[in-house]
Amino acid sequence: MAQRPGEQGPSEEYEGHEAYEAFEAAELLTSARLCVDPELRRAIDSLPGAMRRVALYHFGWQHADGSPASGHAGKAIRPALVLAAVRALGGDQAMAVRAAAAVELTHNFTLLHDDVIDRDTTRRHRPTAWTVFGEPDAVLAGDALQALAQRLLAEDPHPGAPAAAARLASCVVELCAGQHADCALERRGPDEVTLDECLAMAEAKTGALLGCACALGALYAGAGRGEVEALDGFGREAGLAFQLIDDVIGIWGDPGRTGKPARADLAARKKSLPVVAALASGTPAAAELAELYGRLSAGPEQDADLARMAHAVEAAGGRDWALLHAADRMSRALNQLSRAVPLPEEAGGLLVLAEFVTRRTH
Amino acid sequence: MAQRPGEQGPSEEYEGHEAYEAFEAAELLTSARLCVDPELRRAIDSLPGAMRRVALYHFGWQHADGSPASGHAGKAIRPALVLAAVRALGGDQAMAVRAAAAVELTHNFTLLHDDVIDRDTTRRHRPTAWTVFGEPDAVLAGDALQALAQRLLAEDPHPGAPAAAARLASCVVELCAGQHADCALERRGPDEVTLDECLAMAEAKTGALLGCACALGALYAGAGRGEVEALDGFGREAGLAFQLIDDVIGIWGDPGRTGKPARADLAARKKSLPVVAALASGTPAAAELAELYGRLSAGPEQDADLARMAHAVEAAGGRDWALLHAADRMSRALNQLSRAVPLPEEAGGLLVLAEFVTRRTH
Numbered sequence: 001m002a003q004r005p006g007e008q009g010p011s012e013e014y015e016g017h018e019a020y021e022a023f024e025a026a027e028l029l030t031s032a033r034l035c036v037d038p039e040l041r042r043a044i045d046s047l048p049g050a051m052r053r054v055a056l057y058h059f060g061w062q063h064a065d066g067s068p069a070s071g072h073a074g075k076a077i078r079p080a081l082v083l084a085a086v087r088a089l090g091g092d093q094a095m096a097v098r099a100a101a102a103v104e105l106t107h108n109f110t111l112l113h114d115d116v117i118d119r120d121t122t123r124r125h126r127p128t129a130w131t132v133f134g135e136p137d138a139v140l141a142g143d144a145l146q147a148l149a150q151r152l153l154a155e156d157p158h159p160g161a162p163a164a165a166a167r168l169a170s171c172v173v174e175l176c177a178g179q180h181a182d183c184a185l186e187r188r189g190p191d192e193v194t195l196d197e198c199l200a201m202a203e204a205k206t207g208a209l210l211g212c213a214c215a216l217g218a219l220y221a222g223a224g225r226g227e228v229e230a231l232d233g234f235g236r237e238a239g240l241a242f243q244l245i246d247d248v249i250g251i252w253g254d255p256g257r258t259g260k261p262a263r264a265d266l267a268a269r270k271k272s273l274p275v276v277a278a279l280a281s282g283t284p285a286a287a288e289l290a291e292l293y294g295r296l297s298a299g300p301e302q303d304a305d306l307a308r309m310a311h312a313v314e315a316a317g318g319r320d321w322a323l324l325h326a327a328d329r330m331s332r333a334l335n336q337l338s339r340a341v342p343l344p345e346e347a348g349g350l351l352v353l354a355e356f357v358t359r360r361t362h
Numbered sequence: 363m364a365q366r367p368g369e370q371g372p373s374e375e376y377e378g379h380e381a382y383e384a385f386e387a388a389e390l391l392t393s394a395r396l397c398v399d400p401e402l403r404r405a406i407d408s409l410p411g412a413m414r415r416v417a418l419y420h421f422g423w424q425h426a427d428g429s430p431a432s433g434h435a436g437k438a439i440r441p442a443l444v445l446a447a448v449r450a451l452g453g454d455q456a457m458a459v460r461a462a463a464a465v466e467l468t469h470n471f472t473l474l475h476d477d478v479i480d481r482d483t484t485r486r487h488r489p490t491a492w493t494v495f496g497e498p499d500a501v502l503a504g505d506a507l508q509a510l511a512q513r514l515l516a517e518d519p520h521p522g523a524p525a526a527a528a529r530l531a532s533c534v535v536e537l538c539a540g541q542h543a544d545c546a547l548e549r550r551g552p553d554e555v556t557l558d559e560c561l562a563m564a565e566a567k568t569g570a571l572l573g574c575a576c577a578l579g580a581l582y583a584g585a586g587r588g589e590v591e592a593l594d595g596f597g598r599e600a601g602l603a604f605q606l607i608d609d610v611i612g613i614w615g616d617p618g619r620t621g622k623p624a625r626a627d628l629a630a631r632k633k634s635l636p637v638v639a640a641l642a643s644g645t646p647a648a649a650e651l652a653e654l655y656g657r658l659s660a661g662p663e664q665d666a667d668l669a670r671m672a673h674a675v676e677a678a679g680g681r682d683w684a685l686l687h688a689a690d691r692m693s694r695a696l697n698q699l700s701r702a703v704p705l706p707e708e709a710g711g712l713l714v715l716a717e718f719v720t721r722r723t724h
Contacts, residue, residue: 046535047535048536048539048542049539050539050542050543113501117502139479139501140475140479140538140541141538142505143471143472143505143508143534144534144538144539146534147531147532147534148531148535150512150516150531151531151535153527154512154516154524154525154527162523163516165512165515165516166513166516166517169509169510169516173506173509174410176410176505176509177411177412177413179498179502180412180413180498180499181412184412
């Protein structure tokens with residue numbers, strides 16, 4: 001299943017010239033988390049008992065037994081994008097905290113349901129909610145979080161709120177379509193999947209909500225239609241760049257730094273973007289990769305096969321394509337951003353966050 | 363699982379003095395269906411392919427293979443309540459069609475998810491969506507319908523729309539809590555369930571959305587807070603009366619008219635309200651009923667046991683209690699209604715619909 005930004009865990013390190021940028025990004029994320037958490041907590045505390053328990057666990061604020069946990073509620077990339085977009089367009093971010101919380105609730109509703117659908121058992125280093133509370137309660141808690149998100153916007157007297165609510169609701173439909181496409185692609189053979197289908201799926205599943213977060217910020221800054229669409233485009237393209245980088249890390253990332261087993265995406269036979277690009281290359285390495293992807297191996301043989309797969313993806317040009325395409329998406333993102341925010345110094349936070357999600361090496 | 367109004371199938375007959383009332387109710391329901399269907403179709407047609415297919419099937423507008431079906435999309439009780447409430451409070455029902463559609467979308471989103479959760483295989487005389495399209499697509503289609511409902515309200519320029527959206531979102535949280543409670547009660551032994559718990563569950567699962575439908579109508583008529591709350595109370599109490607009557611039909615209904623096997627709720631060992639009332643009565647019949655409910659029987663023995671159960675519920679006062687309590691709820695409903703609409707002739711449609719859902723004998 002496609003990885004979404006901010007879900008890879010809390011421990012990340014940066015080095016060299018990226019250190020300062022990473023520091024700035026960490027500050028933005030921490031400040032967004034501090035801004036938005038009280039609103040999120042208030043919303044979740046309003047839920048009836050059973051839904052509240054599941055939500056508090058999912059957000060990392062409670063253990064399974066209901067005792068308090070210090071928790072990792074994810075990196076708050078989406079709320080940070082909402083708030084940075086408001087600032088970039090000259091708005092008051094204090095007025096957009098509910099919108100930021102609504103986006104974060106929506107993101108977490110989709111995570112709860114996706115984990116049920118994908119049968120994923122681990123999220124943010126803990127057992128997923130459905131494995132702890134059962135599928136019914138995880139589905140119902142997700143439903144309740146979607147409703148809470150919409151309630152926050154419906155109760156918000158800000159003039160941008162109705163348009164934001166409509167946009168967020170449309171985005172949910174796109175997220176559902178993305179998750180459906182992800183499941184459908186996973187069921188097909190690796191040679192029955194086109195790169196365009198995979199890119200469209202990643203845009204719907206990952207790009208749409210990053211774009212929506214930025215667009216909501218623009219709406220809350222009172223921006224015009226053109227600026228709102230430009231910021232949506234910025235978030236979408238940056239989201240695609242993120243996904244491409246994430247897929248590269250899923251194959252070549254250092255397990256000592258990612259916290260995941262080496263070549264985990266290959267072991268799971270994931271149809272990630274570099275793999276599909278490699279398979280579509282028509283090279284001899286593509287044929288080898290297709291053969292390896294169809295093979296079931298275990299133990300030392302499996303390790304050797306995984307190494308050969310990674311080599312084949314690289315030899316078929318999958319890695320280079322992904323990195324180039326990520327750079328292309330980032331340049332499209334910056335182009336969209338400049339349409340709405342011509343002065344780079346005003347785009348500040350948005351640039352820092354976009355760099356953060358796409359410059360990661362693990 | 364608790365039956366919800368309007369889900370018992372399309373074929374109903376009335377006789378004697380009820381015939382005219384039933385005719386009036388049928389007219390109201392048909393006219394609500396005609397009003398709201400184009401809005402529903404437009405909303406559902408805007409969905410991406412996979413979600414659209416599931417939704418069109420669920421609403422009875424397509425067969426599983428995608429060919430058109432004449433369909434039974436349920437009785438449209440909730441949209442009819444929205445529109446009748448608008449009229450009762452002097453509003454223009456033509457302005458409230460989106461709100462009526464939003465309520466119907468919300469109802470159907472919960473049906474899609476409840477069927478997955480309850481593993482129910484039949485709905486409106488057809489296989490449930492999850493049995494045809496799989497659980498993931500049924501969950502995602504439900505998520506998309508919730509989003510569509512909120513989008514309709516967010517895009518509605520009517521001044522009542524934001525309050526309606528907030529109210530509908532809160533109602534979704536209550537519906538989720540009701541479904542959770544229903545599952546939790548079903549897992550417990552019949553002697554571990556109190557009548558108050560069952561009534562609270564029925565109010566959350568059935569009453570809340572009927573109340574919300576009426577309250578949305580009041581909001582769209584520009585009514586004040588007191589009238590909105592009174593109409594919510596009216597719908598809730600009528601919803602409880604409905605559930606009680608439905609539970610009576612589930613035990614003593616004539617299978618030739620209900621289309622269900624005789625005493626189906628007893629065969630499923632459902633903790634319906636008359637059963638729980640009987641078990642709580644402290645009578646010898648209660649003890650006999652508890653013993654029978656714990657027994658697993660089949661064939662002719664099962665038929666004899668079901669007849670003894672029905673007799674025990676009646677002997678323990680469960681049937682009388684349910685009918686009296688339904689009458690009490692209806693009188694509370696009418697009392698709430700009179701607070702907002704003092705003249706019975708103005709309450710017209712609301713009274714007819716309330717009579718319709720509670721005067722059924724099958």
